[in-house]
Every structure is written in C-alpha cells, then in structure tokens.
Amino acid sequence: MLxxxxxxxxxxKMVPGNEVQQVELLAGVEDLYGGIIIDMEKTMDSEAFVPLxxxxxxxxxxxxxxAVWIKLPIELANLVEPAVxxxxxxxxxxxxxxxxVNWISxxxxxxxxxxxxxxxISAFVMNDKRQVLVVQEKSGKFKGTGVWKxxxxxxxxxxxxxxxxxxxxxxxxxxxxxxVEILAFRQSHKSFFTKSDLLFVCMLRPRxxxxxxxxxxxxxxxxxxxxxxAEQPFMxxxxxxxxxxxxxxxxxxKEYAGFSPIPRTTASGKTSYLYFNTKDxxxx
Amino acid sequence: MLxxxxxxxxxxKMVPGNEVQQVELLAGVEDLYGGIIIDMEKTMDSEAFVPLxxxxxxxxxxxxxxAVWIKLPIELANLVEPAVxxxxxxxxxxxxxxxxVNWISxxxxxxxxxxxxxxxISAFVMNDKRQVLVVQEKSGKFKGTGVWKxxxxxxxxxxxxxxxxxxxxxxxxxxxxxxVEILAFRQSHKSFFTKSDLLFVCMLRPRxxxxxxxxxxxxxxxxxxxxxxAEQPFMxxxxxxxxxxxxxxxxxxKEYAGFSPIPRTTASGKTSYLYFNTKDxxxx
Numbered sequence: 001m002l003x004x005x006x007x008x009x010x011x012x013k014m015v016p017g018n019e020v021q022q023v024e025l026l027a028g029v030e031d032l033y034g035g036i037i038i039d040m041e042k043t044m045d046s047e048a049f050v051p052l053x054x055x056x057x058x059x060x061x062x063x064x065x066x067a068v069w070i071k072l073p074i075e076l077a078n079l080v081e082p083a084v085x086x087x088x089x090x091x092x093x094x095x096x097x098x099x100x101v102n103w104i105s106x107x108x109x110x111x112x113x114x115x116x117x118x119x120x121i122s123a124f125v126m127n128d129k130r131q132v133l134v135v136q137e138k139s140g141k142f143k144g145t146g147v148w149k150x151x152x153x154x155x156x157x158x159x160x161x162x163x164x165x166x167x168x169x170x171x172x173x174x175x176x177x178x179x180v181e182i183l184a185f186r187q188s189h190k191s192f193f194t195k196s197d198l199l200f201v202c203m204l205r206p207r208x209x210x211x212x213x214x215x216x217x218x219x220x221x222x223x224x225x226x227x228x229x230a231e232q233p234f235m236x237x238x239x240x241x242x243x244x245x246x247x248x249x250x251x252x253x254k255e256y257a258g259f260s261p262i263p264r265t266t267a268s269g270k271t272s273y274l275y276f277n278t279k280d281x282x283x284x
Numbered sequence: 285m286l287x288x289x290x291x292x293x294x295x296x297k298m299v300p301g302n303e304v305q306q307v308e309l310l311a312g313v314e315d316l317y318g319g320i321i322i323d324m325e326k327t328m329d330s331e332a333f334v335p336l337x338x339x340x341x342x343x344x345x346x347x348x349x350x351a352v353w354i355k356l357p358i359e360l361a362n363l364v365e366p367a368v369x370x371x372x373x374x375x376x377x378x379x380x381x382x383x384x385v386n387w388i389s390x391x392x393x394x395x396x397x398x399x400x401x402x403x404x405i406s407a408f409v410m411n412d413k414r415q416v417l418v419v420q421e422k423s424g425k426f427k428g429t430g431v432w433k434x435x436x437x438x439x440x441x442x443x444x445x446x447x448x449x450x451x452x453x454x455x456x457x458x459x460x461x462x463x464v465e466i467l468a469f470r471q472s473h474k475s476f477f478t479k480s481d482l483l484f485v486c487m488l489r490p491r492x493x494x495x496x497x498x499x500x501x502x503x504x505x506x507x508x509x510x511x512x513x514a515e516q517p518f519m520x521x522x523x524x525x526x527x528x529x530x531x532x533x534x535x536x537x538k539e540y541a542g543f544s545p546i547p548r549t550t551a552s553g554k555t556s557y558l559y560f561n562t563k564d565x566x567x568x
Contacts, residue, residue, distance in 0.1 A: 157400035184560035276468035
C-alpha cells in the first residue's frame with residue numbers, strides 16, 4: 001500500500017473561458033483499481049479540510065476516478081464527521097485509525113470487502129509416551145469447568161498459521177515444538193459481533209518436555225495420556241470436540257493424512273504457504 | 285450480541301455523607317467478559333453526550349467493569365471525536381457503524397482482536413469429459429492476460445465456505461454444483477491493507493452444463509480439458525498455481541483425500557462445519 005507524505009497538492013484546472021486555474025487539493029496516491037488513497041498525517045481543522053475535500057472530490061470525479069479512500073489516524077477524529085457529511089462511509093478500523101471510503105463512480109460499487117474472519121489454532125502436541133499437552137485456562141468459557149483442553153490461541157494478521165501454533169504452545173506451556181500438519185479445521189459464525197471464525201487443529205511434535213506454564217492466562221498445564229483426554233465427559237458430550245479427538249487418536253495410531261504447509265510463490269512474487277495432502281500427492 | 289433499546293438509564297449512586305443521588309447514565313448491556321456495550325441508536329448532540337459518558341464511565345469503573353464498548357451508527361459520526369477525547373479507541377468498523385472501546389480496568393488489556401483475515405474460494409468444477417469450468421475476468425490482476433482461471437470469490441461473514449463456492453460458481457457461470465471437498469488452501473499476507481487472506485480450493489461436481497455467464501464481472505466462460513488448463517504458460521510459471529493444478533489433476537486421476545465438511549454441534553450449541561479427511565477416518 002502506497003502512502004503520501006504531504007497533505008496538499010497543487011493542480012491545474014480548466015475553468016470556463018479556457019483559462020487555467022491553480023487549485024489546492026488533498027494529496028492522494030492512486031491505487032491499481034481506479035481509486036485514490038489519502039493518508040492524512042498532519043492535523044487539520046475541519047474548516048480547512050472540508051473545502052479541500054470538496055475540491056478534490058470534484059477533480060477526481062472529472063478524471064473518472066472510482067473511489068476515494070481517507071485514512072484518518074485517531075488524532076484526526078475531528079475529521080470523521082465532516083468526511084461522513086461529504087458522503088464517506090466507514091470501511092474498516094484498527095485501534096489507531098479509521099479508513100473511510102466514498103464510491104464516486106456511477107458504475108456498480110465494487111469496493112473490496114472488509115476482513116470477515118478471525119483465525120485461531122488448537123494445538124495437538126503428543127510425546128513418545130502417547131501423552132498430550134493440555135491446559136486449563138483462567139478465563140473464557142472453560143474457566144472453572146475442570147476440562148483439560150489443547151492449547152489454543154489467535155492467529156495475528158500477517159502471521160502464518162504454523163508459526164502461530166508454535167508460538168501459542170511456547171507462550172502457554174513453555175514447550176518447544178515443530179509443526180507437523182493441519183488435521184482439521186472448523187468454521188463457525190457470529191463468534192464475535194457479526195464476524196466468523198476459523199479454527200485450525202494443528203499437530204505439533206514436542207522438542208522439549210518440561211512445562212513452564214504462563215501464569216496470567218493458564219491455571220494449570222500437564223501431559224496426560226491421549227485416551228484420558230478423549231474420555232473426558234465434556235469431550236464425549238459435544239460431537240464437535242469428540243470428532244476432533246477421534247481425528248487426533250486416528251493420527252496417533254494409524255495413517256491419517258492432514259494438510260502440510262509447502263512454501264509457494266504467488267503471481268505477485270510473494271511467498272505463501274499452500275496447505276494440502278502431500279502424502280497422496282507424492283504417491284502419484 | 286445483546287443490544288439496548290434505550291439510550292438512558294437512571295441509577296442510584298452513593299455520594300459522600302451516605303446520601304443516595306439519582307444519576308443519569310448511558311444505558312448499556314453487560315457482556316460475558318466484564319464489559320458494558322452501549323448501542324447508541326438515537327441522535328444526540330455532543331453537549332448532551334459527554335457529561336452522560338463521563339458519569340457512566342465513572343460508575344462502571346467503580347463497579348469494577350473492565351471495558352466499555354460504544355457502537356456508533358454512521359448517523360452519529362458527530363460523537364466519534366468526543367468519545368475519542370474521553371479515551372476511546374477504534375475497535376472495528378463496517379460501512380454503517382464504527383465500534384469504539386475503552387479499557388477502563390487496571391488489569392492487562394485482554395480485548396478480543398478484530399477480524400484479521402479475508403476468506404475466498406477457488407472452484408475446481410470438472411465434468412465427466414474431464415473438462416473444467418474456467419473464466420476470464422473483466423477486472424483484477426488477470427484482466428487482459430488471456431489466462432483461463434477457476435471461478436473465484438469472497439466468502440461473506442456468516443457464510444459457509446461450501447455455500448460460498450456453490451454461490452460463486454452459479455453467479456459467475458450459471459452452473460449448478462454440489463460441494464465435494466476442500467483440496468488445499470493458501471494463506472497469504474498483506475493482500476489488502478494489513479489484512480491476511482485464506483483461499484480455499486474447493487472441488488465441486490457440476491449438476492448442469494449450459495454456461496450463462498455473468499456479464500458485469502466475467503469476460504468469458506467455458507469448459508476446457510483439464511490438461512489444457514494446467515498447461516497454460518501462466519500456470520506453469522508460478523508454483524503456487526502449478527501446485528494447485530497438480531492437486532486437481534491428482535484428484536481427477538487417482539486417490540487424493542481432501543477435507544470434507546461434516547456438521548457438528550459446538551459447546552455453545554451452534555452447528556458448525558468441521559472439515560477433515562473423512563476417508564482416512566472411516567478406514568479406522
């Protein structure tokens with residue numbers, strides 16, 4: 001994403017009578033989809049902002065631009081209301097900024113959608129004695145239930161699923177692991193406000209065995225026999241959990257092919273992980 | 285998510301001298317994590333809002349609340365700046381509202397994170413003649429390249445991946461399909477601003493064969509032999525695409541187990557799809 005460093009630009013404008021007039025505009029950078037992105041960095045009061053915004057919108061409409069984006073850092077919250085009054089809507093927000101957008105074209109609105117899913121991992125870590133690493137959490141819906149569960153956590157934006165699984169196990173239990181594969185995943189809805197949720201069940205191989213639990217989030221952590229984990233009444237009661245336990249037991253006893261991460265280069269030249277059943281592919 | 289219908293509530297407050305005073309507060313509903321959610325529905329000017337917000341924050345701090353959420357519809361953009369001045373930060377936004385939050389507890393901030401990923405599907409649809417359904421798009425990075433690609437699209441929040449795949453194929457090509465399984469998926473980063481991306485490669489079985497292409501997004505659509513698809517120079521040049529093509533060819537010729545969606549009941553009683561290798565599990 002390109003950013004501009006100046007808030008103002010001077011442009012020439014044709015006015016009736018074929019005269020050329022200099023006009024002051026907000027400085028924006030063009031994106032690849034016919035849009036203009038204004039990255040407001042300096043403070044400005046709304047009396048200065050509104051005429052500049054109006055002149056800019058008018059120019060960009062004339063030039064056939066389709067959308068105008070304004071990124072307002074939280075320090076410029078004073079400009080949210082004026083932007084909304086000029087026809088902008090919210091697109092997304094992070095703690096320190098809100099991104100507004102105005103579709104100025106007469107064509108059908110084809111703005112890209114906001115992020116829709118939160119992503120999490122659940123870590124199945126088994127040692128050579130067929131014991132699995134389990135925890136009890138200090139908050140959340142399992143608090144005080146006595147249920148032993150796999151370490152879980154949130155995948156941050158920009159973080160690989162496999163790295164998030166290794167990080168969360170280390171943070172919660174102090175155990176070093178290496179990533180093996182994804183055994184299953186679950187998609188659920190309305191987990192948080194209107195957003196959906198993807199939870200990846202990851203298998204990891206332990207590289208250390210002495211538990212050093214994290215005190216703020218984790219009440220207790222231990223290694224227990226995998227069968228004991230699966231036999232907990234809570235696990236047997238909810239088929240979402242019993243199915244995951246069955247997948248993990250199958251993996252521990254027999255052939256079960258999950259999806260392994262393989263680094264691949266995309267069309268834009270970036271390296272991304274492609275996850276697939278490498279076992280069945282290799283057997284070609 | 286609970287919502288309040290009133291903007292005001294009257295509460296009793298102890299003041300020095302053991303007197304009880306009536307105090308007007310913003311009406312909020314409590315969430316399960318020690319937070320208060322204020323769903324502002326009626327217009328209010330900032331002169332009325334600020335004293336109410338201050339009194340409310342003071343009361344909720346005394347009661348040991350950890351966080352205060354304010355949902356402001358875009359019509360109430362006038363209250364964004366005053367809320368920010370009282371210590372609120374943005375949490376997330378959708379076109380018609382912004383959600384702000386203020387962590388008022390002295391304990392470590394444990395606010396849930398915003399959605400981090402956009403989710404998409406790529407649809408591998410093959411008929412009995414080993415022809416695959418492919419399209420050329422009118423916009424985006426493949427525009428004008430002559431590359432024939434699988435139909436792709438965005439999974440909406442609240443939408444099942446399998447349903448999104450069926451919907452997108454129908455919208456773009458008019459072909460009816462049934463979902464078979466997920467063959468692979470790719471996670472990439474910074475695809476759109478700072479957000480990450482998950483793309484699921486879905487196999488679908490066609491139930492109709494006459495293409496009715498959608499005119500606004502799709503330049504052309506046709507059935508072509510699967511080998512012809514895989515042999516396109518573009519596909520061979522980028523290993524992200526050639527690997528997906530190889531997975532699809534393997535699936536079309538031999539045994540390849542992807543992940544199938546199985547409905548499961550979660551601990552909260554909702555039905556969610558769990559995707560896993562059902563073939564290896566059944567062979568137990």
